[in-house]
Amino acid sequence: MTSYPLLLSSLDLGFTTLKNRVLMGSMHTNLEERGDWNRVAEFYAARARGGAGLIVTGGMSPNAEGGVFPGAGGLFTDKDIENHQHVTGRVHAEGGKIVMQILHAGRYAYSPDCVAPSAIKSPISPFPPKELDGAGIEKQIADIVTSATRARQAGYDGVEIMGSEGYFLNQFLVTHTNKREDEWGGSPENRMRLPIEVVKRVRQAVGDDFILIYRLSMIDLIPKGQNWEEVVTLAKAVEAAGATIINTGIGWHEARIPTIATSVPRRAFSWVTKKLMGEVSIPIITSNRINTPEVGEEVLSEGCADMISMARPFLADPDFVNKAATGRSSEIAPCIACNQACLDHTFAGKLTTCLVNPQACHETEFDASPAESPKKIAVVGAGPAGLSAALTAAGRGHWLRFLIVLIALAGN
Amino acid sequence: MAKQVPGKEEFHGLVAWYETMVEKSSIDLRLNTEVSEGDLLATDEVIIATGVTPRDPQIPGQDGPNVVTYIDVLRHGAPIGDKVAVIGAGGIGFDVSEFLVTQDSPTEDLEAWKAEWGVGDPSETRGGLRPDGAQPEAPTRAVTLLQRKAEKPGRRLGKTTGWIHRATLQMKNVQMVSGVNYERIDAQGVHVSDGANRENLRLIEADAIVLCAGQVPERGLADKLEAQGIACHVIGGADVAAELDAKRAIAQGFEIAIKL
Ligand SMILES: Cc1cc2nc3c(=O)[nH]c(=O)nc-3n(C[C@H](O)[C@H](O)[C@H](O)COP(=O)(O)OP(=O)(O)OC[C@H]3O[C@@H](n4cnc5c(N)ncnc54)[C@H](O)[C@@H]3O)c2cc1C
Ligand SMILES: Cc1cc2nc3c(=O)[nH]c(=O)nc-3n(C[C@H](O)[C@H](O)[C@H](O)COP(=O)(O)O)c2cc1C
């Protein structure tokens, strides 16, 4: 008997089956750019071992102009493919499945070479983008397709095409960023052409038995964003073009509404995904601020989605799913949505880690294995520092005397 | 204390997790125990994680009955009047201000949160923005947030979250004043002046003044041990008192413990 029957049920995709309804959402950790592929592999392998049904990598660039910053990782050379094979091999050895996210940043690329549907600078970037001509757009599509075929060569089980958060494909969808008058702009139909073409051509290139997730912006949270009719039309077209799964994206980066911070209520946007349920026949994933198995189960049982995504909770605890499945939910280290060690780090160009779990992205750096000779240790003060030291030491088999004074267990 | 702040409810979960993990471990937990040096002599390693104490801002008049600290407000629920001056616009000053202007946390009520930020239905308006914009609840108190540094208040808050805290306080009409000297406190409020030349002396009227003027390491025990030649590892706020820094505290605790 499990207490999360929906969360832990399998999901049949036809050519393959996911063992549960939990997706580890995409996070660009800056690990790939460091070049230590054993470390990258162990980061993902630990999450596969911990039971994630499907893992999505951080956003990889399809080409230089589409990278989130200059030098951002991607599958550009045979060497890159070989490096990523290391990752997919280790994940598969742990019984996991992993897809690579292809993220073209468009005008959000932190580079003077950034490109976009129209030459309109984003309020959160110093660089005005160059407007692409028809051939330029064809090149972007071709690069995304190439990236997907290389992902297949690298052993990935599929790709996720990033179409939300105000990135390149999202920029074509709305008049806020797309003022074109050719076949890629103007009417809603024309504005949707690019994402649909991308999905269609990727599907043609990778074959039928390859997972293709499209991350679709369901609520842009910016003026002149998409309306619901356009969202539904796009979702149907993406399905027809060959997507296996639709994932939810919430808000553009430039939106003035918080979407993932700790003050955002849990599962604050599952109602948006729910509106799309029944409109398409492929599975739909919901996302943002789901951080306990209870909340995940609730979202599924209310019919808000077929599967849930959790990104940051997998930094806080790689074993989230296994603990939930074995009656140890209360032992899951919670993601408090502080962003202090993950998104704040990513945006500062630093390596992502986690406030609650300093081992995140440092899986191969720290050795917390049992101590050779146990010691008696006293820790004075049961704030976060003392608790972290005491629990880590106790986990290593040290004999611990742990003394504290105040009533408030977690200090400040 | 962090968990008392509206919008920081997730800290409850963290505390509960620590409780569970301590319970399931071999740790001999002694609550409400004031530690003496003798207790510590019988061990192989001593880790001091005694945290921080509030910094004394040394403002004339700070001993008055209208002055409290963030600890009085958040931990002890001290009664606070309607017109408040918060001294110090670091992370804690922001948190205390949010606490003082908020009745019910919108984080606990999705519809209230959506109204607060102007989230509507994409079936009705493009982008899912409410046509009438953000509709925040009226502030429960009039708060002025003061800081000494002549920089944008909240500049040192989290890179991806600082703007949220600033926007929240702006929606609650919190007045933010930076670059001031605290001249003195009296029954009317805080008297401040501007800049190095202490110009523009004026009164910020308030019936309550809350001190959030930084923190210093609590090293009492560590110093005593060191004086007796007992080696100890000092970690967390007791080592460096930077404001909102549980991240450093936890990482340091972890790193010490894997080396022992
Ligand atoms: C309102 C507020 C909001 C905050 N929000 C955040 C946030 O969002 N993000 C963040 O990273 N940080 C936040 N912090 C800061 C964070 O709480 C501190 O950085 C962290 O608590 C420091 O951890 P610590 O373990 O070093 O010390 P503390 O948490 O201060 O714990 C020290 C403990 O030691 C005990 N002690 C002291 N002397 C003795 C003795 N002689 N014997 C036994 N026990 C003793 C104390 O009673 C206390 O329980 C916040 C703080 C406050 C006040
Ligand atoms: C450090 C970090 C990096 C992220 N990078 C990406 C990315 O590359 N691509 C993407 O689609 N989403 C990215 N996201 C967004 C997450 O996929 C997810 O939507 C968001 O964190 C909210 O979900 P959560 O509450 O489960 O974490 C990132 C989030 C974080 C915290």
Ligand code: SF4
């Ligand atoms: S750093 Fe904070 S937000 Fe990021 S994963 Fe850890 S707990 Fe969650």
